Amino acid sequence: MIGNKIGYQTNLTKLPILLMAALLCSIMPSNFMVLVSAGFILAHLYKLSIQCAVVGLIMFLLMFLLYFRFSPKDTLAVMLTPMCFYLSIPYVMPIALGLLGSPASIISMAFGVIVAFFVNYISDNATTLTGAEIEDSATQFQSIISELMNNKRMWVFVAAFAITVAVVYLIRRMAVDHAWTIAIIAGALTDIICLLVGDMMYTTQLSFIGVIVQSIIAILLLMILQFFAFNLDYTRIEKVQFEDDEYYYYVKAVPKVTVSTPAPKVKKISGSNAGRDYRGKDRGE
Known part of the structure; x- marks a missing residue:
């Protein structure tokens, strides 16, 4: 995806190099993927413009x-968030992190x-960044920093996603039935409302229809995630009460959905019976 978006260093887009990097990432600690991805991005940016590479660094x-x-354990959050933007399903990430992560995941x-x-900015403005319109390196460097820091749309997404993670995290920890389903729907609505409010305040030119459609797609994908990560059977809820010297305990136990497997039937043949049958055949019986 990096090569398709900003593949200016053609040597790093060749299949053998990508396979070698993938092999290293598969055997090294998970945070190594972040370092490799950052190295690839910086190498492509250096080929385009040294100022872009410095800003990226x-x-x-x-x-x-x-x-x-x-949040050193949130490698997937750092990696998957740009990938979801590339795949046009960015609204999956804040809800998924609220379900599976913690408030610290907001940083990643x-x-x-x-x-x-x-x-995305580098990809859309590659011609300007390498052209003769900006001859002074200091001016070009300042221009890149200014465009990044003053990107209101980016900060609206950061704020909306952070609020969504917090809302989903709080709801999914509640001791209510179908907490994850409620958290997914509430997170999607929270995300939509925050983005639309941000659009009205800062004119980020978001497509209302696009936000709704992509949020519905995100809900469907997260329902699949819920099936694998938090599939509970609310028809068999058990409530237990007990005490010790200091406290009374009220426990609500919700069993996971399990697939019952039939017990194997084993037919036991004793060695003595088998021996008699064998000897009987030798005597012609």
Whole structure:
């Protein structure tokens, strides 16, 4: 995906190089994927413009300092957020992180959003960044920083996604029936409302129909995620009450959905019976 979006360093888009990088990522710790992806992006940006590479380097250094400090286990959040933007299903990520992650996942997801918008900006303005219109390097560097920091649409997405993660996380931890389903729907509605409010305040030119359609797609995908990660049978709820020297305990147990397998039937043949049959055949009986 990086090569398709900003594949300026053609040597890094060749299949053997990609396979070698994939092999390394498969055997190294999960955070190694983030470092490899950052290295690929910086290499492509350096081929385009050294100023773009410097801005990207600063962004990744800040990301690593905060990411490895607060949410080092959220590798998938950093990786999948730009990928979901590339696949036009970005609204999956904040709800999924609210279901499977923690509030600290907001940091990783926010950097994923920033990386997605930064790469998209570089891809859309490659001609301008390499052309003769901006001859002064300092001016070009300042222009890239200004475009990134003043991108109101990007910050609206960061804020909306952060609020969505918090709402989904709070709801899915409630001791109510179908908590995950309620959290998914509430998260999608929260995301839509936040994006539309941000669009009205800052004129981000979001498509209302597009937001609705992509949110519905996100809900369907998250229902599939719920089936594999949190599939409960609410028809067999059990409530237990017990006590110790200091507390009374009221426990609500909701069993997981399981597929019952039939018990195997084993026919036991004793060795003595088998021996008699064998000897009987020798005597012609």
